Amino acid sequence: MLSKEVFDAEEFKVSLRAYISFVSRKIKKNPNYNIHPIVRALSHAMENLQNSGKPGTYYGLSGDAKDNPEGVYTQLFFCVLAAHKDKMISIVEFYDLIESRPVPIKVLSYILVLAMKFDKFEGNQINIDHAIKAINSVIPILNCIKFNNNEWKEARDHFESVVEEYKVNAPVEHDEFKITANEFLKIPSNTPMEEYPLAISSTIEHNWVYHEYRELFKDNCINIVFSSRTNEYSKVDCLNHVLSVLYGAPSLYFTSQSEWKYFSDLRLNEVSYKRPSIKRNDPCPCNSSKKYKKCCGR
Amino acid sequence: MYFFDIKKLENITTEYFNLIEDYFGAFYTPGLNKYLEAQKFKMLETAIQAILVSIEDLEEDLQEFWQKNSTEVISIIENTDIFKVLYSGDMSPLDGINFIKKTALYLDTLLIEDPISRLLDTKIVFTDKEYLFELTKHIFNLLDMKKLFFGEGSIPLLVIFPPLINKEIAVQIRHEVKNSSANYFSSLLQRDFKDYADVWDYLKSIKSSEQLINDIKDTRLLFLNEDNILERLNKLQIRTKKTTKLDTTSLTMGEILGLEIYGRFSAIGTQVFQSQYLSSQIVFDYKELWDLYKWDINQTVQVTPNVDNTMLHALQTQEFRWLENIDIDKFYLLRNEDEIKMVREALRRNIYHTLNGVSENHVKKQASINLDDILNEHSRKLEGLSKDLKKKFSIDTLAFIGGVISSVPAHLGIVPVIGAVSTIYGAVDIFTSTTKLVKEKKRINKSLMGVLIDAKQRSI
Numbered sequence: 068m069l070s071k072e073v074f075d076a077e078e079f080k081v082s083l084r085a086y087i088s089f090v091s092r093k094i095k096k097n098p099n100y101n102i103h104p105i106v107r108a109l110s111h112a113m114e115n116l117q118n119s120g121k122p123g124t125y126y127g128l129s130g131d132a133k134d135n136p137e138g139v140y141t142q143l144f145f146c147v148l149a150a151h152k153d154k155m156i157s158i159v160e161f162y163d164l165i166e167s168r169p170v171p172i173k174v175l176s177y178i179l180v181l182a183m184k185f186d187k188f189e190g191n192q193i194n195i196d197h198a199i200k201a202i203n204s205v206i207p208i209l210n211c212i213k214f215n216n217n218e219w220k221e222a223r224d225h226f227e228s229v230v231e232e233y234k235v236n237a238p239v240e241h242d243e244f245k246i247t248a249n250e251f252l253k254i255p256s257n258t259p260m261e262e263y264p265l266a267i268s269s270t271i272e273h274n275w276v277y278h279e280y281r282e283l284f285k286d287n288c289i290n291i292v293f294s295s296r297t298n299e300y301s302k303v304d305c306l307n308h309v310l311s312v313l314y315g316a317p318s319l320y321f322t323s324q325s326e327w328k329y330f331s332d333l334r335l336n337e338v339s340y341k342r343p344s345i346k347r348n349d350p351c352p353c354n355s356s357k358k359y360k361k362c363c364g365r
Numbered sequence: 366m367y368f369f370d371i372k373k374l375e376n377i378t379t380e381y382f383n384l385i386e387d388y389f390g391a392f393y394t395p396g397l398n399k400y401l402e403a404q405k406f407k408m409l410e411t412a413i414q415a416i417l418v419s420i421e422d423l424e425e426d427l428q429e430f431w432q433k434n435s436t437e438v439i440s441i442i443e444n445t446d447i448f449k450v451l452y453s454g455d456m457s458p459l460d461g462i463n464f465i466k467k468t469a470l471y472l473d474t475l476l477i478e479d480p481i482s483r484l485l486d487t488k489i490v491f492t493d494k495e496y497l498f499e500l501t502k503h504i505f506n507l508l509d510m511k512k513l514f515f516g517e518g519s520i521p522l523l524v525i526f527p528p529l530i531n532k533e534i535a536v537q538i539r540h541e542v543k544n545s546s547a548n549y550f551s552s553l554l555q556r557d558f559k560d561y562a563d564v565w566d567y568l569k570s571i572k573s574s575e576q577l578i579n580d581i582k583d584t585r586l587l588f589l590n591e592d593n594i595l596e597r598l599n600k601l602q603i604r605t606k607k608t609t610k611l612d613t614t615s616l617t618m619g620e621i622l623g624l625e626i627y628g629r630f631s632a633i634g635t636q637v638f639q640s641q642y643l644s645s646q647i648v649f650d651y652k653e654l655w656d657l658y659k660w661d662i663n664q665t666v667q668v669t670p671n672v673d674n675t676m677l678h679a680l681q682t683q684e685f686r687w688l689e690n691i692d693i694d695k696f697y698l699l700r701n702e703d704e705i706k707m708v709r710e711a712l713r714r715n716i717y718h719t720l721n722g723v724s725e726n727h728v729k730k731q732a733s734i735n736l737d738d739i740l741n742e743h744s745r746k747l748e749g750l751s752k753d754l755k756k757k758f759s760i761d762t763l764a765f766i767g768g769v770i771s772s773v774p775a776h777l778g779i780v781p782v783i784g785a786v787s788t789i790y791g792a793v794d795i796f797t798s799t800t801k802l803v804k805e806k807k808r809i810n811k812s813l814m815g816v817l818i819d820a821k822q823r824s825i
Contacts, residue, residue: 074409081392081406082415088391089419176411183418205414 072328075172076158082176083109089183103182104129105161105175108146113156122150124159131303140165141303158330165307166315171327174313178306180205185302192299199293202309209309210285214272214294219260222275226251229274261296269294370441371516374524377434378514381525382507384430385481388420389504399461399505403498413497420500424485431482435527442643447473447520447702448709450677451643453636454650456480457503461510464650465522466691467680470817471673471709473702475523476645478636480507482528495608512697519701529639538638542630545661549626552664555582564623571619574598588656601625626657633658648677669722676712679729685736690820696813704813711739740821743814 069077086106093100102110112127119125130143147159161170170178184201185193199211214222230248247270254263263271273292277284284290291312311317314327347360386393394402406413442449450472457480458464468475480503488496513522530538543561550564551557558564571577574595578584584594591597598618605621606613616624633654640647649655655678662668669675680688714735716728 078409078412081409081412084391085412085415085419088388092387092422173411176415180411180415180418183415187418187421205411207410 071326072172072333075176075328076330076333079172079176082179086179086183093186101134103178104131104142104144105146105170105178108144108161109148109158112146112148116148116150116156122152124149128164130164141307144170157333160330163310163314166311168314169329169331170310171314171329172333173327174310177206177313178310181306181309185306188302191302193302193305195293195295195298195300198300198302198305202305206309206313208287208289209312210283210288210290211293212276212280212283212290214276214292216260216294216296218275218279221279222271223256223260225278226271226274227256368518370445371518371520373437374441374521375515377438378521378525380434381430381479382511382514384426385504385507388423389501389508392416392501393505393508395508399459399502399509402505403501406501407494407498413493416497417493423481427479427481427485431479431527438524438526439529439643442476442524442526442645448705449474449476449524449643449645450673451476451636451640451645451647452478452650453632453640453647454654455503456483456499457506458650459502459506460650461506462513462693463689464681465510465513466693466696467685467688468648468677469522469696469700470688470705471676471680471712472646472648473520473705475648476526476640476643477523478529478639479525479527480504490609490611492608492610513693522697522700526639526643529642530635534638538631538634542627542634545630545634545665546623546627548664549586549630549657549660550623553582553586554580565620568619568623569617571622572617574602574618577618577622586660588653588660598622629654629657630661633661646671646673646677648674648681650681672713672716672718672723672728675723675725675728676716676732679725679732682729684729684733687821687823690823692816692819695816699813699816708739708813711735714738736817740814740818744818 083106086103090100090102090106107129108127110127111129112125115127116125125148127146127148128143130140132138132140132143135141143164145162145164147162149157149159151157161175162168163170181201184205185198188194188197195213199213202209202211230251233244233248247267250264251267251271254267260268269292272294276292289312347358349359350357392402392406406416448471450468452458452475457477458475465475481500484496484500484503487499491499507525510523514525515521547558547561547564550568554567556567558567571580577598578594581587587594589597602618602621605616605624613621636647637658649658659670662670670678679685712732712735714731716723716731716735
């Protein structure tokens with residue numbers, strides 16, 4: 068029986084091969100084809116390793132600033148490889164510098180599949196329905212539900228009634244909702260949807276969908292209400308949004324659903340398997356400078 | 366097949382393999398078990414999606430490839446006068462090189478309908494997992510057998526051809542398949558059905574495997590190739606429900622058998638049509654299909670399969686299992702049209718198409734005797750040559766040594782030249798005659814017969 072991290076790593080290996088084979092065909096047709104920064108970071112690290120040819124640790128960094136008109140990074144990944152003496156190469160970690168978090172192995176596979184699925188639609192934008200369909204089919208722990216913009220007025224009015232009720236029956240400890248409610252009350256009721264702050268509008272939408280379409284919510288899933296002012300959504304923003312839910316700050320709310328494994332887990336595991344047995348007269352591994360037999364091995 | 370045609374065919378085949386390697390080369394490792402590799406993918410849910418998305422353009426690229434090359438491939442196959450046989454059974458011969466070894470003795474070229482084009486059509490029926498499992502298995506199988514698609518100047522042993530069925534022909538085949546299915550169920554259930562729809566209505570009423578077995582008058586007609594019919598039917602039910610993404614929850618056992626039989630007749634109808642179109646013989650790698658094919662032609666045109674088809678089937682039976690020991694690399698290097706023709710003729714000795722048709726058992730027994738006969742004949746020849754060689758070597762060497770000894774005093778005496786010349790003649794004679802024997806022995810050893818003798822000896 069494979070451990071979860073080994074299984075995830077095997078899955079990533081196959082997904083990466085599929086992605087590379089996909090990209091090679093794309094590049095044959097269009098030499099300027101844009102490869103996902105994750106794979107670029109990995110390939111930079113591999114190039115560094117090949118140039119050196121020695122065992123050691125190698126890094127690769129890649130982002131999307133070049134592809135953005137403002138030259139800002141919306142995606143920036145860092146990959147660390149270890150080249151061993153026996154010529155084996157292992158991934159030490161993938162790091163998302165925008166989210167400031169390591170990327171879980173399983174999510175790396177999701178990203179590659181989604182990148183290929185999104186690529187089926189030309190341009191930088193993707194239709195929101197297509198995006199939701201792709202995300203839901205690839206990531207089983209996510210359940211994206213689209214908010215219908217035509218229901219904004221009803222959603223807003225419903226939220227107002229919730230806030231009114233909250234004023235009467237609010238539990239004292241609900242500070243977060245209190246902040247949102249107070250913010251909401253400051254906004255005139257005739258303000259168009261587009262002018263609402265994102266945090267408030269998404270709360271209104273989520274609340275409405277949960278109230279009106281509860282059957283769309285799934286158990287043991289992270290349910291996200293997706294909304295877009297237009298029918299088209301930036302592919303990169305969409306993917307970043309998903310990543311943020313999966314392992315960024317919001318993911319802290321859903322740890323029970325995800326239980327991610329990282330390359331660092333795999334490596335620790337590997338090391339623990341390979342750890343040589345300690346002889347009685349060896350120095351103790353706890354750095355006490357005593358012999359093992361007189362310290363931890365007693 | 367002319368050299369020029371062979372070259373053209375090989376160029377097209379190279380392009381075909383480049384295409385599938387472009388899509389599947391990253392996942393294929395030569396020498397690994399294709400079943401285990403395909404099975405491994407089945408467990409990786411996200412990776413399955415990654416592969417499926419990455420190969421989405423395969424269908425379009427393959428269609429483009431056949432649009433460009435199908436006319437050429439069909440014309441070359443049609444116009445060639447070699448002994449060609451069309452493969453029928455699974456999408457590709459999954460028994461791989463072992464299947465080829467057993468049939469290659471009798472044919473010049475085995476024609477295989479492009480399995481990928483066929484599998485792409487099943488995408489709407491199979492679950493993603495099953496579809497990828499089938500696709501990977503057959504693509505890895507083709508890659509395993511890749512070298513057999515190239516004859517390096519000779520006729521390739523395997524040739525891929527495009528699907529030949531257009532919409533019009535598909536309608537005709539479907540009509541025939543429905544008739545055959547209706548006849549089959551009439552015989553199986555001993556009932557008169559008005560038409561095909563009537564058959565389905567009845568099958569719908571058969572809910573369980575037990576009820577089905579009770580309704581069947583002669584279970585041998587099921588051609589399920591297994592002793593425990595109940596177990597086999599239950600397996601069939603599980604497999605159908607597990608592998609298709611269609612709603613199978615309401616399907617009764619009768620309907621499941623109906624689908625299975627319809628599928629088999631459909632495969633037979635399609636491949637028989639294609640074999641006739643390409644003027645080739647046909648070989649089935651599933652006993653179940655072969656039995657159904659025999660039953661069908663016996664019912665519809667009251668004939669038995671011809672000698673060649675029967676022989677090709679016989680070669681896959683237990684009696685010829687030893688053919689799996691053939692060294693395929695040597696075999697492939699040594700085979701040529703003339704030698705295969707000689708083996709084919711030898712195998713067919715004393716086998717005739719009589720008024721009663723062709724007896725499968727007789728073909729099997731006689732072919733086995735014939736093959737043993739030719740192998741024994743060659744073994745004897747080989748032994749004879751070895752004996753001659755030993756004898757010649759000892760006698761001629763003695764003469765040669767004698768010649769040298771006698772030439773020594775002569776050399777010292779009055780006529781040294783005569784002795785030396787006779788010695789040289791003796792040496793030349795030994796050299797030329799021995800070389801002839803060695804060459805003949807090597808020729809047999811390095812011939813198709815030599816490869817067969819080796820394979821037979823290894824099985825003992």
